[in-house]
Amino acid sequence: MQYTVEGSGGGGVQTVEAAVRKGPWTMEEDLSLVNYIAANGEGAWNTLARAAGLNRTGKSCRLRWLNYLRPDVRRGNITPEEHTLIVELQARWGNRWSKIARYLPGRTDNEIKNFWRTKIQKKHRKSTDGIYATTTSESIMPAATVHQNTVAEDQGSSSVSGRTTTATVAVTQEYAIEAPTPSGMSSGSYLDQLQPGYASSIHGGQDGGAAAAAAGDVVVSDEFLAASSDNFWALEDLWPTVQSLHGNC
DNA sequence: AAGCTCAGCAACCGCGTTTAA
DNA sequence: GTTAAACGCGGTTGCTGAGCT
Structure with missing residues (x-):
């Protein structure tokens, strides 16, 4: 057979x-x-x-x-800090989920993508009902609102295939305002401090796991x-x- | 209690990129 | 230099359980 x-x-x-x-x-x-x-x-x-x-x-x-x-996969609810980070990185890079995931050790691109679609994007869709008939993030917002730094950030990355949905940027910029921000830190300064493997600072000190995640170890x-x-x-x-x-x- | 709807998430699919022969 | 296989990524689908009517 x-x-x-x-x-x-x-x-x-x-x-x-x-x-x-x-x-x-x-x-x-x-x-x-x-x-x-x-x-x-x-x-x-x-x-x-x-x-x-x-x-x-x-x-x-x-x-x-x-x-x-x-x-090293983390499970459980997305924390407010992670929420903030996802929103900001999505605003910066668009739907580059794997790239975003590298800044949230233990979280997978799939998980972040699902979180984005089910929580954040849907929330936005509700608020814009009657304005935009379409449902995909790519088509929700006019391209004219795209931020230039999104392109700049992507330069030098390994594979800019053109799939990146620049139109989502404006959506998430709006949501960055709503997203919770760690106390005593503006969202901008918060993001600026981050680099892959940073998570030990926000995940209760799981330094070993974060470092291992960054290094690719198990x-x-x-x-x-x-x-x-x-x-x-x-x-x-x-x-x-x-x-x-x-x-x- | 039963049926329906919706949210969440695991997994699949298609395509672009990289690597090796 | 070419080609095929492998890899990686993002989009989409479909299943399941919870909540609602």
Whole structure:
């Protein structure tokens, strides 16, 4: 029996001997992935997927790892400080979620993107009902209100593909006014102090995690595991197993 | 209590970029 | 220099649970 599956990257279709799984991940799959990465490290996702015995695409494995399984992923509500930061960085860079995520260690681009769409953008949409009929951030505001510094900030970044939605800038500038700001600090000065890995200053001193996130390392602390207890199956269900197997972390 | 609506989020898809052969 | 594969990113979809009628 043969199935057609999506080829990664450049597209195309190939025939393989078994169907590639899609949809929600099972705990067994998670464990296999975490276990494999703990032993061999991440990267080469297609190879990894096969080697780990996962019937998933490399793409899917990478996404699962980055957005959910990585031990330094923070879960739980977005704090007011993070809210402020997201609003300001979105105003500065547009929908460059991965870039924004680098300034919020532990938060993923997907999480920030979802937060933006469900909380901030929707709020704005409500306030502009009857003015703009469209629903996407790209088309809400007239392009004439775009701030020049958005372009300037993007120069020198690795991939300015033209997808950046400059039209969203004006929306978020408006929201920056509403967003909560850490006490005793104007939003401008607050932003100016930030750099990737800064989060230890606003996340209760999880220096190790923030530094590790900035460095790309994986650190699992008891505190982190405790904070992760709101997962479908908690990460602490997975990591102790992995740690006992590999004696690391 | 049942049905409906909506919000939140995990995961998929398509496309651009990078890398290796 | 070319091409294909792999990677990374942003947009979108669809499922699930909570709240409402």
